């Protein structure tokens with residue numbers, strides 16, 4: 001595998017995938033903002049840098065905002081905690097949550113009530129009735145926006161799926177709380193200015209699987225596990241190290257462990273890549289944070 005070749009493949013795929021609707025989405029958000037009280041920006045706790053939406057803070061700078069790190073149950077808490085501090089130091093209100101948990105999301109309501117208290121206090125001082133808080137949920141594909149909305153609503157109102165682009169439509173939803181919520185009116189995307197960001201997004205299934213250079217993504221995952229989570233690499237794939245110097249031998253061990261041989265006894269690289277990628281997608285591999293630049 002030549003790195004040059006793979007980098008080209010990755011960038012080409014990402015560009016192909018890029019829907020070009022970013023401006024339209026941002027224009028729609030700008031139009032909506034006057035009626036929004038609070039913005040929930042979701043990022044994936046496993047990639048708290050790579051999953052942050054590009055330039056979104058300029059757009060919503062005057063709004064109350066909570067940065068919600070999702071998938072707490074899948075991340076490496078030691079590293080993710082450093083990212084929490086990083087964002088808190090920048091002035092964000094940050095919550096790290098497992099959105100599949102039936103209680104954790106309630107922290108969002110608590111914080112929302114605290115942050116938005118003034119709105120209704122002001123209204124009360126003018127003799128006005130208190131109003132429902134209007135929230136907007138934003139985030140790149142697959143971070144858990146619909147999961148959060150369903151939790152707040154207390155029932156399934158939005159489609160959830162472990163692939164990007166599941167949500168296609170949006171409308172105001174009432175929740176069990178004094179909060180109304182709106183899903184992002186379109187697709188938002190982070191700044192993909194280097195291959196690591198692109199590979200992180202591919203690893204955490206934010207990019208459509210059909211356009212992925214699968215071998216490169218799997219190679220990246222194995223390399224990251226080798227560098228930062230050697231115990232997982234050993235347990236799951238029987239490898240002490242994903243050693244670039246002995247790459248053929250590594251793939252031989254992987255093929256043996258995963259039963260990935262073609263009829264002619266050649267290594268089935270495609271099968272290995274699929275298994276590795278799906279091991280993350282299906283949450284067999286947990287406790288990982290791939291944004292390490294902190």
Ligand SMILES: Nc1nc2c(ncn2[C@@H]2O[C@H](COP(=O)(O)OP(=O)(O)OP(=O)(O)O)[C@@H](O)[C@H]2O)c(=O)[nH]1
Nearest residue numbers: 071098099142143144145146147161162165166167
């Ligand atoms: N383990 C775990 N999985 C989560 C969490 N939050 C969301 N998920 C899963 O992540 C996948 C994507 O969730 P969605 O709620 O569909 O994400 P979305 O942001 O609405 O995605 P799009 O509509 O495609 O933009 C689903 O398989 C969810 O079950 C979490 O905190 N922990």
Ligand SMILES: [Mg+2]
Nearest residue numbers: 145146166167
């Ligand atoms: Mg959705």
